[in-house]
Amino acid sequence: MKLISFKTGNKDKIGVLKGKEITEISSSMIQAIKSSNIDKLESLGSYNFEDINVSVPISPSKIVCVGLNYTDHAKELDMDIPEEPIIFIKPSTAAIGHCDNIIYPNNSTQVDYEAELGIVISKEADHVSSNDASDYIGGYTVINDVTARDLQRKDVQWTRAKSFDTFAPIGPCIETELDPMDQNITLKINSKFKQNSNTKNIIFDVYELIEFISNIMTLKAGDIISAGTPPGVGPMNVGDTVEVEIEGIGILKNFLKNDNK
Structure with missing residues (x-):
């Protein structure tokens, strides 16, 4: 089931996405990804996907990313x-949604894309074993781990290069039922393929990642693990349209714009 956060007018809403139709439900996203009876939640109306503004599907306290995992x-x-997994963190302030703008920082000369599978945590996870990890997964989403590559090469730490506002596009939805280990993952710039792989090439699977990370830090409900990127990483330019697609979830589209601040 695909769950989506969206706005109509100035009101934040949660819905179930089927094709192009959204059925609004009486729930928060955290409640929805925890629920085993989403179909029994009260329906509050229906909308067409083309008529709403898609929001970031969930508000994580942190986004834990994995390097070199394909x-x-x-x-x-x-x-x-x-x-063992190589991890780093993106702040919650980096998160943007489907069709939002990625802002090219004035102090960077190379901003790269990285298509990634996002694991959405449904409840607090502390010292979880890989055998139990599936109990803590509320669903999966699509992420673009945007990186100022020139700054990453310059700095000893990766924090600055990975943490600019808008550097974590997430969405367009959360899929609650998915085999995370056999889905095609692609990225296109201006409709041209740049990345094309499958999550079966992941080195540390989603369950191993939850065990590894939860034994370092407590994962909160709504937190996201970004499971690494396949080959083909490269630069984006101002004016580009970038689309990340994961089979079974959907297409996350964003646009690269200048920093006019």
């Missing part, structure tokens, strides 16, 4: 498979 990406870079 075998084909490691091969592309001629790098060894890591012995």
Whole structure:
């Protein structure tokens, strides 16, 4: 089931997306991803996807990202498979939604795309085993781990390069029923394919990631783990349209704009 956050007028709403039709439900997104009976929630009306403004599907307290987590990406870079996950954090202020603008920072000369699978945490996870990890997953979403690559190369830490406002597009929805380990993942710039792989190439699977991360930090309901990017990472330019698609979830579209502040 696809759950979506959206606005009509100035009102924030939650709905179930089927094709192009959205049925509004009487629930918060946290309640919805925890619920085993979403179909029994009260319906508050219906909308067409083309007539609403899509919001960030959920508000994470943090986005925990994983580096070098695809075998084909490691091969592309001629790098060894890591012995354990390489992680970093994006702040919640980086999150934007479907069709929002990615802002190109004035102090960067290379802003890259990275198509990624997002794991949405449904309840507090602290020292969770991989065997139990599925109990803490509320669904999956699409993420673009936008990176100021020149600043990443310059800095010892990755924080600045990964944390600019708008550098974590998420959406367009949360799919609650998905096999995370066999879905095509692609990225297009201006309708031209740049990344094309499958989540079966992930090195540390979603359950291993939850175990590893939850043994370092407590994951809160609504937090997102971004599970790494496949090969083909490269730069975006102002004026570009970027589309990340994960089979079974949908297409996350964003536009690259100048920083006019």
